Amino acid sequence: MSGEAPIDFSGLIREGDLVVCGQATAEPVTLTEALMAQAAQLPPFRMMVGPVFSETFSATSAANVSFLSYGVIGNARRLAKAGRLEVIPSNYSAFCADFAAGRHKADVVLVQLAEAGGRLSASLSNDYVIDAARGARLVVAEINPDAPFTFGAEWPGDVPVHMRVPAGRPPVELASPPLDDVSRRIAAHAAGLIADGSTLQFGVGRIPDAILSSLSHVRNLGIHSGLINDAVVELIERGAVTNTEKGIDAGITITNQVIGTQRLYRFVHENKAVAVRPTSYTHSQGVLARVKRLVAINSALQVGLDGSVNSETLNGVTIGAIGGQLDFVRGANASRGGRAIIALPATASDGTSRIVTHVETVTTPRADVDAIVTEWGIAELRGCGLAERARRMIAIAAPEHRDALSAQLRRSAR
The missing domain is CATH 3.40.1080.20 (Acetyl-CoA hydrolase/transferase C-terminal domain)
Structure with missing residues (x-):
């Protein structure tokens, strides 16, 4: 990422924190790229990812970051191949429910949101992020004007967003692979x-x-x-x-x-x-x-x-x-x-x-x-x-x- 970082994570990330970010096309890339660029200067922390379709996370990510996921999908295979990814063997429904029940507890949540008429939407994914954010110490939202406002994924009014930053790029895309x-x-x-x-x-x-x-x-x-x-x-x-x-x-x-x-x-x-x-x-x-x-x-x-x-x-x-x-x-x-x-x-x-x-x-x-x-x-x-x-x-x-x-x-x- 070029130019000035959209957010300085020093002082925001604490040692041992579990950082949860949106998965797949809902990854807030402006935030995750900034976090990975600064990671070596931050205390050791854990990063929870789902399917990865961006180039954000790699085997060369700072050694003080440990990665967790419920599976190895997309570019998460790079982390797994390098021995950098701990897999939680869980049905997706149970994995999401564990955040709602408090068995998984996020400290920091990074999320991509769409905004329309003053309302916020989780846009491209309505998974575990909202429940993770409900109990997190810090929720940082990347407001992306190119993310669609979707119904059913409206951001709950009782879940605070502590910091907002503008998105630096459109949402991640995943084109259909050619048929054979x-x-x-x-x-x-x-x-x-x-x-x-x-x-x-x-x-x-x-x-x-x-x-x-x-x-x-x-x-x-x-x-x-x-x-x-x-x-x-x-x-x-x-x-x-x-x-x-x-x-x-x-x-x-x-x-x-x-x-x-x-x-x-x-x-x-x-x-x-x-x-x-x-x-x-x-x-x-x-x-x-x-x-x-x-x-x-x-x-x-x-x-x-x-x-x-x-x-x-x-x-x-x-x-x-x-x-x-x-x-x-x-x-x-x-x-x-x-x-x-x-x-x-x-x-x-x-x-x-x-x-x-x-x-x-x-x-x-x-x-x-x-x-x-x-x-x-x-x-x-x-x-x-x-x-x-x-x-x-x-x-x-x-x-x-x-x-x-x-x-x-x-x-x-x-």
Whole structure:
């Protein structure tokens, strides 16, 4: 960051402080860049981050800063790879609830806010930051004129903002990644599980984007998701999303975070047909069970032959997150007509199979799994015994790995 720092953190950060900042596109980059630039001159402190899509935090950040997160998403992988990131293995809903309950307590909160007509909004994310700010010693807000004012994320009047600074740049953007042949093939299979009138939940990445892009022919879709992205704007503008058959929140797209580009930010700005609701609503099992035909679309690093899903670790190293996967899988299972889809490429970038005999970490237990989708097809697992599950999982593995998986299965059965 060039020029004079927008704030001097000396005297504001105390030794051992837990500093919490907005995550993903809600990161207050003007503030976080200033903090990281001054960090070496400050007392040792802890920094809580979520998904990181900026260039703010790196392995070369000052050694007196220790980083924590609920997962390894985006550029947080740089911190994890360098051994700088402690991961709290928690469902996203529980992680947020821990701030409300006081199990996590922030000392300093840095937040990006939008302002309209004298009102403030948390704008792009309605996660744990408000509850963290409620009990913090110091709350510093970056007021960003380019951040959209979103309904549902209004900043509560009883949560003080102690300092305000003007934003030095627009909010972080995350463009959709280009689609490839594998993601398109996965999407073609998954789309067959999504009927007219379904309500969608999905995450970040090429495969969710490919699935959304394949749904323009489906009618009366709804959105109740942990996030929305630019692909949602496409579906709404094409008339595929109407939110009329969800059973709740008629006519309104419900999300917890807004992750995309300025096109999406302009769309959600003061748009009463979009509500950025808190995690206690978007991820609530009671709420999700009321949604009709909820289709949860999530990804994985590995899936075992018994259906167990690993979205967290490979070779003992955390490279993913629990996130909201289990929240939404269980919500979709409880929803009338719901489906829980785990979609992943059958083969990793190094050529190894992502369909394995046993996963090393269980993110979603086999008892909760519904349908697994790869580019080779769909394994419908609900109600199946272990032998049949293994047969169906091997059938959607890459052909070059099927014989080895069958042989490993036979050996393990002896």
